[in-house]
Amino acid sequence: MPSAFELLVTAIAVVGVSARLTRLIGADTITAPMRAALTRWTKSTKLSDFLVCPWCTGFWVSVLITYAAWLVNGWPFAHHHFAALAISLALSSSYAVGLLAEFEDEGA
DSSP states (O other): OHHHHHHHHHHHHHHHHHHHHHHHHHOOOOGGGHHHHHHHTTTTTTHHHHHHHHHHHHHHHHHHHHHHHHHTHHHHHSTTTTHHHHHHHHHHHHHHHHHHHHHHHHOO
């Protein structure tokens, strides 16, 4: 079982990395050509809406980053608290990413 300090440091890292990757995927100019090409290729406005929505993208990015953090830390998946901790971390990270995105949009 990870210590409280390990969980805190991991949670802060997960939120930071998730927020940055969500911004990179959905709003940065460097990935704008990729988003435009993907939208043209799929001819789907729903996909483009998904890519630019920080709440949508932030959830899936947070889930992936939480899983990666769990692997990197070497914590056991068989632990009975794994599901609760991983889901809580992913959901709270996703929420924090959405809030950070709204705050960022207001400041622009």
